[in-house]
């Protein structure tokens with residue numbers, strides 16, 4: 001939700017929001033402030049009201065009227081303090097018209113009562129009523145109509161009290177009423193201005209918060225997008241496994257670690273057999289499904305520390321850290337079995353899948369993965385030539401020959417067999433446990 005800072009059109013003649021929901025929200029946010037202000041106003045008013053008992057005494061002495069006035073002052077003071085206490089425990093009372101207006105009524109009535117009980121102190125009563133009139137506007141968190149009503153009662157009550165018990169000359173009375181009228185006008189303008197300013201500030205704050213929320217949401221959206229893009233940049237869309245670029249980053253890191261720690265690192269090339277036939281007979285959609293299934297079955301045989309990527313087309317590549325060629329041969333054999341064990345059933349068709357795997361071990365001192373990949377690829381081609389659905393491991397002598405700088409054994413091509421032996425099914429795994437045996 002986007003809010004817009006309060007404009008003159010948003011506020012009514014009382015300086016309140018025209019929108020009731022917005023006004024209610026504003027008042028809720030002001031509740032603690034209003035309660036605190038009312039509490040202080042009540043305590044100060046109660047103290048002052050009681051303190052004026054001294055003036056009563058100086059005017060009346062220890063007379064019957066003085067004791068009456070004192071009793072009235074004590075009652076009003078107690079009621080005001082009681083409301084202050086109630087507001088402390090229930091701040092919502094500060095914004096409830098009934099208790100606040102009752103307190104005002106009580107305090108004004110008490111002040112008016114001083115006129116008949118102490119007619120000689122009419123000037124003190126007048127001054128007190130002017131101060132009370134200002135306080136009604138400035139310190140009592142009431143709405144403007146209630147402030148006006150309270151002041152109307154105050155002026156009306158003063159007129160009646162003076163007419164009955166302390167008549168003043170016409171000019172003085174007119175002056176007093178003019179003074180009270182001026183005070184009312186000034187305070188009304190001040191309080192309306194204050195209301196407007198408070199609401200404008202509230203609206204600007206709400207705007208800033210809304211902008212902040214939008215920015216936070218945008219940031220979250222961007223970082224989600226960034227995460228998704230990063231994932232896409234590293235993942236093969238069709239199979240969901242690591243793509244070729246990411247595979248090389250991970251495998252290269254493993255090669256450096258293996259070189260540094262003197263641990264073995266094996267590479268395994270995996271190629272689906274007769275994949276072209278699957279595509280040609282059943283269509284590319286079925287071919288894609290087969291690719292996904294083979295990728296998932298291969299991955300299920302690996303540990304978290306192994307890296308598998310799509311090399312291209314129907315070919316996958318696996319890096320097996322901490323695995324010598326014998327161990328890698330065992331893992332490859334299990335992958336071969338996992339792929340061919342269970343035929344794939346798609347749309348009522350039974351598809352027999354198999355893969356051929358070529359293994360090589362990265363030799364110490366090799367500065368990149370390329371020689372190892374080339375050997376694994378040649379082993380794979382040898383497996384294809386041998387009839388497919390098998391594992392071929394590059395013999396140690398061939399790899400050693402390459403790493404020592406001697407000329408590589410001639411590789412006539414895919415149809416030619418490499419001098420490597422297919423690992424027999426169920427060959428010993430050599431101290432390494434796959435994730436899913």
Ligand SMILES: Nc1nc2c(ncn2[C@@H]2O[C@H](COP(=O)(O)OP(=O)(O)OP(=O)(O)O)[C@@H](O)[C@H]2O)c(=O)[nH]1
Pocket residue numbers: 238271272273274275276277279283284285286287288291312313314384388
């Ligand atoms: N459905 C599908 N087919 C693909 C994809 N990428 C490559 N291919 C197909 O994979 C086939 C690879 O065929 P070949 O390289 O001849 O290999 P093959 O038929 O598996 O034969 P061998 O490897 O010798 O067993 C080609 O027909 C490609 O069009 C792909 O993402 N989806």
